[in-house]
Amino acid sequence: MIVLLSGMLVVLRALEREDLTAMHKWQNDEEIMRLARSFPDHVISKEALEAEFAKELKGEDTGRRAYIIEEKSTRKPVGWATIRIHQFQRKMTAADVGLALGEKTAWNKGYGTETARLLLDEVFRQLNLHRAEWWTFSENNVSVQLAKKLGFKEEARLRDAVFFDNRYHDLVVLGLLKQEFESIRAASETSRDKTTVSYLQSP
Numbered sequence: 494m495i496v497l498l499s500g501m502l503v504v505l506r507a508l509e510r511e512d513l514t515a516m517h518k519w520q521n522d523e524e525i526m527r528l529a530r531s532f533p534d535h536v537i538s539k540e541a542l543e544a545e546f547a548k549e550l551k552g553e554d555t556g557r558r559a560y561i562i563e564e565k566s567t568r569k570p571v572g573w574a575t576i577r578i579h580q581f582q583r584k585m586t587a588a589d590v591g592l593a594l595g596e597k598t599a600w601n602k603g604y605g606t607e608t609a610r611l612l613l614d615e616v617f618r619q620l621n622l623h624r625a626e627w628w629t630f631s632e633n634n635v636s637v638q639l640a641k642k643l644g645f646k647e648e649a650r651l652r653d654a655v656f657f658d659n660r661y662h663d664l665v666v667l668g669l670l671k672q673e674f675e676s677i678r679a680a681s682e683t684s685r686d687k688t689t690v691s692y693l694q695s696p
């Protein structure tokens with residue numbers, strides 16, 4: 494199997510037709526869909542999923558890249574991720590990144606952090622985009638904290654923008670620019686080099 498993006502804990506690979514069974518389970522899970530899409534009552538048939546991802550399955554470029562997140566140690570699919578290049582400007586400058594670990598046993602192990610970093614590498618260092626966006630509803634603390642940990646800044650709060658569970662919720666839009674991403678990367682690479690040097694120098 495071809496690995497598209499590879500980290501220490503996870504790999505991101507292309508979505509295959511066989512993955513639709515797992516995707517069907519994840520996208521009919523109330524908790525996952527509340528957190529991932531602000532849409533707890535989301536129900537979707539396999540046929541509808543196949544239609545939604547038809548272009549990706551056929552390799553037709555739609556401006557959206559869909560990945561399956563696999564746990565590296567077991568090669569088990571644990572979630573999905575997307576990069577959605579903004580089309581409305583008719584210029585390739587920005588993309589939304591999104592991810593969801595559909596297997597809840599995969600939460601809190603650093604997989605989300607690593608997946609997001611792999612997506613950002615792709616957005617900035619391969620697609621050469623200028624800006625990444627991260628959208629979530631304001632009470633999704635884990636998502637907001639993860640985005641901030643990666644350097645995203647809160648840029649907008651769309652008041653009462655989504656409705657679910659019998660009330661409105663704010664949407665939070667976070668943004669990260671290429672130069673911010675690169676300076677965070679440079680700082681982490683420098684501190685990693687220092688750690689390696691002191692490790693090598695220790696008796």
Ligand SMILES: CC(C)(COP(=O)(O)OP(=O)(O)OC[C@H]1O[C@@H](n2cnc3c(N)ncnc32)[C@H](O)[C@@H]1OP(=O)(O)O)[C@@H](O)C(=O)NCCC(=O)NCCS
Binds near residue numbers: 636
């Ligand atoms: C959000 C999600 C991708 C995070 O992935 P994860 O692998 O569980 O998270 P990680 O172990 O990488 O931790 C990421 C960060 O989240 C934050 N975090 C984790 N638990 C938290 C909590 N209870 N409260 C606040 N922040 C929390 C921390 O900043 C953490 O980093 P740290 O451990 O270095 O402090 C995952 O939980 C998920 O798929 N949830 C359901 C779908 C979803 O919400 N998707 C995002 C929609 S935009």
